[in-house]
Amino acid sequence: MSAETTMNQPTDRPQKQVGFRRLFGGARTHRSQHTGFLSIAGGLVAWELVGRLVISNSLFLATPTQIAAQIYNLMRSGELFIHMGVSGAEFGIGLIISIILGIALGFLITTNKIANAILGPWISALYATPTVAIAPLIILWFGIGLWSKVFVVIINATFPMIINTEAGLRATDPKLIEAVRCFGASPLQVFWNVMLPSALPYILAGVRLSVGRAIVSVVVGELFGSRAGLGFMITQASEVFNMPRLFAAVVVLALVGVILTAGARYLERVLQPWNK
Amino acid sequence: MSDTLEIRKVSKLFGNLEALRSVDIKMEAGEFISIVGPSGCGKTTLMRIIAGLEEPDAGNVWIGGNKVTAPGPDRGFVFQSDSLLPWRTVWQNAALGLKLNGQLDAEATERVRNMLELTGLAGFESYWPKQLSGGMRQRVNLARALALDPAVLLMDEPFSALDAQTREIMQTELLRIWEVGRKTVLFITHQIDEAIFLSDRVVVLGRRPGRVREVIDVDLPRPRTLAMKRQPEFVAMVDRIWGLIETDVRNSVKEDATNAA
Numbered sequence: 291m292s293a294e295t296t297m298n299q300p301t302d303r304p305q306k307q308v309g310f311r312r313l314f315g316g317a318r319t320h321r322s323q324h325t326g327f328l329s330i331a332g333g334l335v336a337w338e339l340v341g342r343l344v345i346s347n348s349l350f351l352a353t354p355t356q357i358a359a360q361i362y363n364l365m366r367s368g369e370l371f372i373h374m375g376v377s378g379a380e381f382g383i384g385l386i387i388s389i390i391l392g393i394a395l396g397f398l399i400t401t402n403k404i405a406n407a408i409l410g411p412w413i414s415a416l417y418a419t420p421t422v423a424i425a426p427l428i429i430l431w432f433g434i435g436l437w438s439k440v441f442v443v444i445i446n447a448t449f450p451m452i453i454n455t456e457a458g459l460r461a462t463d464p465k466l467i468e469a470v471r472c473f474g475a476s477p478l479q480v481f482w483n484v485m486l487p488s489a490l491p492y493i494l495a496g497v498r499l500s501v502g503r504a505i506v507s508v509v510v511g512e513l514f515g516s517r518a519g520l521g522f523m524i525t526q527a528s529e530v531f532n533m534p535r536l537f538a539a540v541v542v543l544a545l546v547g548v549i550l551t552a553g554a555r556y557l558e559r560v561l562q563p564w565n566k
Numbered sequence: 567m568s569d570t571l572e573i574r575k576v577s578k579l580f581g582n583l584e585a586l587r588s589v590d591i592k593m594e595a596g597e598f599i600s601i602v603g604p605s606g607c608g609k610t611t612l613m614r615i616i617a618g619l620e621e622p623d624a625g626n627v628w629i630g631g632n633k634v635t636a637p638g639p640d641r642g643f644v645f646q647s648d649s650l651l652p653w654r655t656v657w658q659n660a661a662l663g664l665k666l667n668g669q670l671d672a673e674a675t676e677r678v679r680n681m682l683e684l685t686g687l688a689g690f691e692s693y694w695p696k697q698l699s700g701g702m703r704q705r706v707n708l709a710r711a712l713a714l715d716p717a718v719l720l721m722d723e724p725f726s727a728l729d730a731q732t733r734e735i736m737q738t739e740l741l742r743i744w745e746v747g748r749k750t751v752l753f754i755t756h757q758i759d760e761a762i763f764l765s766d767r768v769v770v771l772g773r774r775p776g777r778v779r780e781v782i783d784v785d786l787p788r789p790r791t792l793a794m795k796r797q798p799e800f801v802a803m804v805d806r807i808w809g810l811i812e813t814d815v816r817n818s819v820k821e822d823a824t825n826a827a
Contacts, residue, residue: 463648465645465646465648465649466648466649466651468619468649469643469645469649470651470662470666471617471619471637472617472619472637472641472643472645473637473639473643473662473663473666473667473714474636474637474638474639474663474666474667475637475666479666483651483662483666484651487651487653488653490653562653563694564652564653564654564694564695564696565652565696
């Protein structure tokens with residue numbers, strides 16, 4: 291049973307199917323999915339032809355078939371999974387801390403004027419700053435292990451969470467708050483029953499932004515100092531001009547990005563069945 | 567349960583603006599009173615004071631024998647249509663007041679069921695508010711207030727967002743539902759004919775300062791039908807109330823125009 295059918299849907303309405311197509315296609319029609327698929331396939335064919343006929347020197351470009359073969363080999367030897375595991379751990383730990391920290395800080399600056407006065411300017415400044423730029427410094431401080439990358443993720447992925455949580459909480463309809471207060475709701479009940487659900491779309495959109503930032507942070511962090519991970523693979527491959535290997539890591543990252551973003555979108559739908 | 571509502575000489579100032587001056591209304595248990603008045607007559611302020619969200623500068627509000635100091639489940643509220651929680655189903659919205667007050671026991675659950683049935687919402691329990699029409703959403707609002715079994719029902723322009731036809735239907739529906747429990751109802755509206763059609767008495771407020779201009783007894787027999795709105799006595803009563811507030815309304819329109827310019 292899909293998650294949606296458990297969420298109190300009116301039983302006399304047809305259930306929407308949840309599956310691969312919905313996950314990636316959203317509300318799009320069959321035709322535009324077709325077009326999307328053809329666009330990707332056409333691009334790959336063109337790439338392959340250019341790689342074979344125009345820039346045949348493999349130092350300059352790897353073709354899709356070479357990359358696919360490389361990915362296959364890396365998977366068979368298990369090497370790919372080791373690197374994915376390292377990067378995945380850095381990403382996962384960093385993202386979870388960013389989400390929790392971001393929601394907590396967003397809530398704090400919305401409800402507490404003093405906290406807002408103290409933290410507000412810092413948050414605005416750091417949100418717009420490309421903090422990946424100080425990744426080398428963080429590697430210096432925290433070493434080349436897991437936690438330096440986790441820290442890079444946190445200083446990049448937390449800010450969209452803070453800003454979106456704040457925007458969402460502030461966007462709560464004052465009429466709804468008033469209505470619920472008339473029914474005797476305590477401040478805590480107002481928060482749980484009105485403000486948080488109202489802010490949820492903003493918070494989940496923030497998660498989607500943070501996922502993107504976290505992936506970039508992991509890779510950049512690894513470029514500057516690491517022993518394993520997809521970013522490490524990229525550095526290593528580029529140093530010896532192993533283009534198929536370099537592209538293999540990039541493609542895996544792109545795929546992971548697509549899947550995670552789709553997952554975040556899926557989460558947005560499942561957590562807000564009233565917003566369809 | 568139904569009880570008396572007494573608004574005793576309530577006054578309220580906002581800076582220099584006198585929102586309410588010694589407003590005094592006494593309601594019997596089971597009475598239906600409407601308040602009409604122009605914009606800026608302090609209707610909203612009065613409602614917030616009765617809700618316990620605002621404190622009067624003088625006077626006070628009593629429900630039964632109890633003085634109002636804070637919000638409580640002895641008052642049920644019906645607001646304009648946008649006050650349902652979009653992330654709660656019809657059922658969850660109707661049960662909200664009880665849940666917030668920690669009273670959602672088996673008996674209360676049964677009452678929610680009955681109120682949804684009474685308001686014509688049986689079968690729609692699992693719908694989201696978004697899936698309902700404006701009239702249906704107002705039924706949910708009404709069910710939510712009635713589910714608390716309050717001593718007093720306070721309705722703040724509940725039909726103002728509805729189209730004219732739906733509005734008429736909802737007025738007759740409200741009377742049908744009211745006949746079942748005979749709650750004490752204080753109904754705030756802009757529409758004079760709506761006030762007369764529903765009420766035992768109509769309180770006419772004036773503006774700047776907000777005060778009671780006149781209280782008009784409506785002695786039309788119950789149950790009432792929409793045809794009564796076309797009877798000469800009814801029309802005469804509408805004219806009389808309109809005459810009482812016309813100058814105020816014109817002033818308020820003029821003021822809006824100056825503010826907009």
